[in-house]
Amino acid sequence: DAMVIQNPRYQVTQFGKPVTLSCSQTLNHNVMYWYQQKSSQAPKLLFHYYDKDFNNEADTPDNFQSRRPNTSFCFLDIRSPGLGDAAMYLCATSRKAWTSGRLDEQFFGPGTRLTVL
Amino acid sequence: DQQVKQNSPSLSVQEGRISILNCDYTNSMFDYFLWYKKYPAEGPTFLISISSIKDKNEDGRFTVFLNKSAKHLSLHIVPSQPGDSAVYFCAAIPMNRDDKIIFGKGTRLHILP
Numbered sequence: 001d002a003m004v005i006q007n008p009r010y011q012v013t014q015f016g017k018p019v020t021l022s023c024s025q026t027l028n029h030n031v032m033y034w035y036q037q038k039s040s041q042a043p044k045l046l047f048h049y050y051d052k053d054f055n056n057e058a059d060t061p062d063n064f065q066s067r068r069p070n071t072s073f074c075f076l077d078i079r080s081p082g083l084g085d086a087a088m089y090l091c092a093t094s095r096k097a098w099t100s101g102r103l104d105e106q107f108f109g110p111g112t113r114l115t116v117l
Numbered sequence: 118d119q120q121v122k123q124n125s126p127s128l129s130v131q132e133g134r135i136s137i138l139n140c141d142y143t144n145s146m147f148d149y150f151l152w153y154k155k156y157p158a159e160g161p162t163f164l165i166s167i168s169s170i171k172d173k174n175e176d177g178r179f180t181v182f183l184n185k186s187a188k189h190l191s192l193h194i195v196p197s198q199p200g201d202s203a204v205y206f207c208a209a210i211p212m213n214r215d216d217k218i219i220f221g222k223g224t225r226l227h228i229l230p
Contacts, residue, residue: 004160040126042206042220043161090160094218103210105151106218108160 003027006091006109013081014117021076021112023091032074033106034066035090043090049074050096078114086116120144121209123221131229136194138224140207143188147209151218152181152192155204164205165192194226202228 005024013019023032030051035043047056049068063085065077078085092106122141130136140150148169153161167174167181167190174181180193194201207221 006160009158040222042121042222045217048217092160103149103218105163105166107163108153111158111160113158 004091004093004107004109006089006112008112009110010113010115012115012117013078015083016080019078019081019114021078021089021091021114023074023076023109024072025091025093025107026072027093027095027107028071029093029095029107030071031094031096031103032068033090033092033094034064034074034076035092036085037088037090037111046076081114081116083116086114088113119221120147121207121219121221123205123207123224125224126222127225127227129227129229130197132199133196136192136197136201136226136228138192138194138205138207138226140190140192140221141188142190142209144209144211144219145188146211147219148212149210150181150183150190151208151210152179153206153208153220155206155223161206197226197228199228199230202226 007022033048034046037043046060047066063079067075088111090111091109094106095104120143151166152164154164155161165176165179165181167183172183183190204223204225206223208218
């Protein structure tokens with residue numbers, strides 16, 4: 001089945017220790033997103049890629065970086081995690097039509113829950 | 118500034134009855150609306166959507182109603198089942214197609230036996 005896969009599902013890191021979360025998709029979607037979600041809050045968009053074009057949200061801290069080496073994979077790097085970065089990180093994909101620009105619904109991965117000690 | 122609002126953090130409904138989840142939006146540029154369902158420790162899954170050219174879309178037990186003049190949409194689940202207990206997110210896509218989907222904070226639905 002086509003899907004969005006996130007690894008690991010649970011990640012524990014120490015304060016200040018870099019961590020990388022990964023996402024892969026078999027849907028061949030041209031748009032990939034990273035969201036941060038804390039409990040009882042809406043998913044907060046950090047950044048997204050439209051193909052290779054990187055789009056950073058204005059309020060995303062510099063501590064968060066992303067890489068998309070190819071269509072299938074996207075990585076979230078947290079350079080120096082703080083206690084406030086403990087959250088669920090969701091990867092999502094979508095298809096944007098070339099001609100109409102219409103954006104289809106997003107498909108989410110299961111998320112990676114990050115704990116910062 | 119919250120553009121998509123779900124004012125009820127939680128809702129409890131008896132099994133077999135109708136569940137109605139509400140969502141309000143402020144941006145008149147939104148022209149496509151979606152509902153997502155999320156179980157604990159899982160990512161949101163797409164449930165149903167509606168285009169602004171329609172006022173109703175139905176898929177099995179799930180119906181979404183859109184009232185553009187009131188900038189309001191609702192999700193009806195009938196009959197409610199235990200497996201419907203989850204958090205439901207309302208989301209919207211603007212006409213300018215800037216690749217973003219704007220989410221509400223979610224409503225936790227509890228289906229009571």
